Amino acid sequence: MKNNNGIRYCILLAALITMAGCAAGPEENAMLEQARAAYNEARNDPLVMENAPLELAKAEDNLLKAQELWEEKKETARVEHHAYLSRQQSAIARETAQLQKAQQTITEGDAERNRVLLEIRAKEAEAARRQAQLSQAELKEARARAEEQARMAQIRELEESRRQAEEQAKRAEEAGQKVAGLEAELAExxxxxxxxxxxxxxxxxxxxxxxxxxxxxxxxxxxxxxxxxxxxxxxxxxxxxxxxxxxxxxxxxxxxxxxxxxxxxxxxxxxxxxxxxxxxxxxxxxxxxxxxxxxxxxxxxxxxxxxxxxxxxxxxxx
Missing domain, CATH: 3.30.1330.60 (OmpA-like domain)
Structure with a gap:
């Protein structure tokens, strides 16, 4: 797992160095910068690397996605969405590492047991709160996609109605011309x-x-x-x-x-x-x-x- 994390980090570091060296690149995004700083802080914490590698990997995935969207000049909302997810995952990784550390200290002495337990409960509650925030953010994005799909479907329906109306009008006009021509021929x-x-x-x-x-x-x-x-x-x-x-x-x-x-x-x-x-x-x-x-x-x-x-x-x- 550590080797995989090292490889992923090298890839991310190379992407960040490349972007920093491009003078013609797009302006930085504040939320992206915050997410990058949060990830680096967590990545440089040995406690996090040892005790929360999965959470750190999730933060890395979202940071890479946000960076990719930013370089491709996609919608700012999508960039900031993944940057937000990355920053939250970095925080979760640090809190998870601290939670693991706290759990380890339980065995170090009865005198610290009650305090450590309280810290564990607090960390668990904070992690649950952040996870809920992540779920809400994902739900919001899913709702936005559904609304956009519904809007596009409505536009397509209106276009189809307009096309059918134009065809009916054209057929009516052709029928009228045909009747007029028929009457003229019969008159002859x-x-x-x-x-x-x-x-x-x-x-x-x-x-x-x-x-x-x-x-x-x-x-x-x-x-x-x-x-x-x-x-x-x-x-x-x-x-x-x-x-x-x-x-x-x-x-x-x-x-x-x-x-x-x-x-x-x-x-x-x-x-x-x-x-x-x-x-x-x-x-x-x-x-x-x-x-x-x-x-x-x-x-x-x-x-x-x-x-x-x-x-x-x-x-x-x-």
């Missing part, structure tokens, strides 16, 4: 809002009389509609065919469905998947105008295209 297709959603109405001028095939005049409309559906792959459409009341009801039902299917086929020919296009024929049902006039019947002969919502859902008719 001459879609109109209804209680079922946005609807495009194709009049009977796109079909020859009593025929289901689209005439060439429908190509431009089909091209624009196909381009829209390619840009908005989340959308589906419902193509509904209607006729006026002229002719047999069964025939009108078939004609309305064939016209709706013609629109579907035209879009599929332009690269739109068939499962995105539903088709229904209603014949004479759901007229837009009276069938008693030529103009009214012309309005009723139509194909309507209803757009789904963003989830691809299409509303039915009530």
């Amino acid at each position: 297709l001459k879609a109109r809002p209804t209680e079922r959603g946005m609807v495009i109405t194709l009049g009977d001028v796109l079909f020859d009389l009593d025929k289901a095939d689209l005439n060439p005049g429908a190509n431009l409309v089909m091209d624009r509609l196909a381009a829209f559906l390619k840009d908005h792959e989340e959308r589906r459409i419902l193509v509904e065919g209607f006729t006026d009341s002229t002719g047999a009801e069964d025939y009108n039902m078939q004609l309305s469905e064939r016209r709706a299917r013609s629109v579907r086929q035209a879009l599929m020919d332009r690269g739109i998947a068939g499962d995105r296009i539903e088709v229904r024929g209603y014949g004479e049902q759901y007229p837009m105008a009276t069938n008693e006039t030529v103009a009214g019947r012309q309005q009723n002969r139509r194909v309507e295209i209803l757009f789904s919502d963003e989830e691809g859902k299409l509303p039915g008719r009530r």
